Amino acid sequence: MALPGRPVEAPVVVLGGGPVGMVAALALARRDIPVIVLERGDDEVRSEWRGSTVHPATLELLDELDLAAPMLKEGVRAHHLDYRDLELSESARFPYELLERETRYPFRLQYEQYKLVRQLRRAVDGSPNVDMRFGHDVVGLRQDDTRVELDVTVGGERVVVAGRWAVAADGAHSIARKLLDVPFPGFTYPFLSLVVATPFRFEDALADLGTVGYWSGPRGRFSLIRTPDVWRAALSTATRVDDDPPPGTHPDFHAAVDLLLKGCLDPRELPLSQHQMYRSHQRLAASFRLGRVLLAGDAAHLSSTTGGMGLNSGIHDAMALAAALAAPDQETATSAYAERRRAVAERFVQPATTESRTSADAVDVAVRRDRLVRLRALAEDPAEATRYLRRVSMLGIQN
Numbered sequence: 001m002a003l004p005g006r007p008v009e010a011p012v013v014v015l016g017g018g019p020v021g022m023v024a025a026l027a028l029a030r031r032d033i034p035v036i037v038l039e040r041g042d043d044e045v046r047s048e049w050r051g052s053t054v055h056p057a058t059l060e061l062l063d064e065l066d067l068a069a070p071m072l073k074e075g076v077r078a079h080h081l082d083y084r085d086l087e088l089s090e091s092a093r094f095p096y097e098l099l100e101r102e103t104r105y106p107f108r109l110q111y112e113q114y115k116l117v118r119q120l121r122r123a124v125d126g127s128p129n130v131d132m133r134f135g136h137d138v139v140g141l142r143q144d145d146t147r148v149e150l151d152v153t154v155g156g157e158r159v160v161v162a163g164r165w166a167v168a169a170d171g172a173h174s175i176a177r178k179l180l181d182v183p184f185p186g187f188t189y190p191f192l193s194l195v196v197a198t199p200f201r202f203e204d205a206l207a208d209l210g211t212v213g214y215w216s217g218p219r220g221r222f223s224l225i226r227t228p229d230v231w232r233a234a235l236s237t238a239t240r241v242d243d244d245p246p247p248g249t250h251p252d253f254h255a256a257v258d259l260l261l262k263g264c265l266d267p268r269e270l271p272l273s274q275h276q277m278y279r280s281h282q283r284l285a286a287s288f289r290l291g292r293v294l295l296a297g298d299a300a301h302l303s304s305t306t307g308g309m310g311l312n313s314g315i316h317d318a319m320a321l322a323a324a325l326a327a328p329d330q331e332t333a334t335s336a337y338a339e340r341r342r343a344v345a346e347r348f349v350q351p352a353t354t355e356s357r358t359s360a361d362a363v364d365v366a367v368r369r370d371r372l373v374r375l376r377a378l379a380e381d382p383a384e385a386t387r388y389l390r391r392v393s394m395l396g397i398q399n
């Protein structure tokens, strides 16, 4: 542990030991760049529900860190992407095998974020180049042309940790972004979303159920995703972000399950292992580089969880910034990192997630039917379907 007042130094200091911070640390360590990771939480990995989708482009990057193989062993592979409706018969199915020539992972992997975090913790523990410090809360930041100094509270003491560069991977409420006065414009969706996990075997109750399905319906979107242990359902609710959710299991979940299972089971009997309301946002930091501080992951961009691109694009940031910090001309490479990754977030991730959220939340029955008819036409044309799958798999935009 650092002595109060005495700076601890490394070439790179990463703020935040979430998935993006740890991927950045490992990728830097692989390039022989020592890193200190400052994480304000403790070393326990909680099994809270966040990301569960890993796209082909992200698997390719995680393979560079030898993380893909254990994930492939445990995760569930989705070989189709299904679009359906809770009331209508129209549907569309996109087969991932169309991507066989594009990627060595022509499927989408369902693997819970907390399990990825566990894998990352193990890899970080085994890396002599990564000094991971829990219980280190960053509260201040200064920089000049040569280094960054961070004030850190640890066990009631104040210490200084310094690096030639800092990576801000400290999440949606990033202290670094705030201390650097980086605007974070965008918006918060007015209604809360809900994620639910259940061991109920939907595959026994629904014909031809794939492992990833997105339904439209009279109350908005409903998705059902198979993860290794449970089914994970996510949906829009009618609860406004500032209102208290109703007590118990949300009535919108009951209503959706009632339509899905055509009343053959009382939704109140479904066993639930998680039931969590959350806010969704579309926000983008004005810049991903401020002097010697690089922003990455949720600290830099937030997007709707529909389509599962938040964590994935954060991992892409982490790999790209490690390459930039290992480049001979760090100055030019880090500026290019900031421009390129911000452009990807602005021109690709934000429009794609906004579009999928808006179209999936349409409640008008004619609009829902039209959308499924359009998706079906796309799915039936191999060239169009391949283009569509490339886009939703984030291929070609990962660096």
Ligand SMILES: Cc1cc2nc3c(=O)[nH]c(=O)nc-3n(C[C@H](O)[C@H](O)[C@H](O)COP(=O)(O)OP(=O)(O)OC[C@H]3O[C@@H](n4cnc5c(N)ncnc54)[C@H](O)[C@@H]3O)c2cc1C
Binding pocket: 015, 016, 017, 018, 019, 020, 021, 038, 039, 040, 041, 049, 050, 051, 052, 053, 113, 136, 137, 138, 139, 169, 170, 171, 172, 174, 175, 195, 278, 296, 297, 298, 299, 305, 307, 308, 309, 310, 311, 312, 313, 314
């Ligand atoms: C319900 C839900 C479902 C989602 N589903 C998907 C999905 O399917 N696919 C997908 O790609 N994404 C999904 N996401 C988004 C995904 O979870 C996030 O994009 C991802 O967690 C971002 O990782 P991160 O490391 O940038 O931030 P975080 O995971 O928030 O980690 C930030 C870390 O920084 C630490 N920290 C914060 N402040 C400080 C400080 N001052 N000092 C030191 N440490 C600090 C925090 O303790 C934390 O450990 C989902 C999110 C939610 C809420």
